[in-house]
Amino acid sequence: GQSLEQPSEVTAVEGAIVQINCTYQTSGFYGLSWYQQHDGGAPTFLSYNALDGLEETGRFSSFLSRSDSYGYLLLQELQMKDSASYFCAVQRDSNYQLIWGAGTKLIIKP
C-alpha cells in the first residue's frame, strides 16, 4: 500500500526553529511536496523536492533523502502566523496526482 507518516502535532515557541518529518512508502516516487493549511483555509503550496538535498525559500526549507524515503520541513524564526497544519504529499510517478500525509498541526506558543 501507499503510506506517508508525519507527526500529528508539534509544539514550538515563537522565534524558535521546528522540524516536521515525513517518511513515505509508495510504489513509486517522483517528488515530495509540502503544503500549509490554516484552520478554515485551503492548502497552499510551500515547496517541492525531487532530488536529494535542501531547498530553501525564505524562512522555510525542505529536505529530501530518497534513499531513506524521508523528508522534512524546517521552519525558522517561527511566527504566530505559522500556526497551521502542514501536509507532506508524494507525487508517485509522472502522473500528476498526489498521495497526502495526514498532516501535522503546528502549535506555536508565545
Place this chain on the structure above:
Amino acid sequence: DAMVIQNPRYQVTQFGKPVTLSCSQTLNHNVMYWYQQKSSQAPKLLFHYYDKDFNNEADTPDNFQSRRPNTSFCFLDIRSPGLGDAAMYLCATGSLAPTDTQYFGPGTRLTVL
C-alpha cells in the same frame, strides 16, 4: 490575479437533497481536482480531470458526480447528500509542470441537515 474560485463558500442542504458546487479557474490549467476534507484529516481525492478526460478514484461513492464543460469550469454534484458527506470540498488545479504544484480554491463548506 490568476486564481481558483469556488462558489458558494458555505452551502447548507437537507439530507437527500441534491446539491452542486462550482469551481472556476483563470490559470488555464489542464488538470482540475475535487477533494473532500473532513476535520483534522488530509484532503481526500474524489476525482480529477485531465482536460476532458475524467478519472474517478476507486473509492469515490457513486453519489458523487462531476462535470467539466470547459477548461475553466468544473462542477461537483452530490446526488443524495448524507450526514457523512458534510465536509469541506476543495477544488484544485494543476499543470503538468515538473513541480506538480496544485493550486487550491478557498473551498466550500457543506453542511447537511
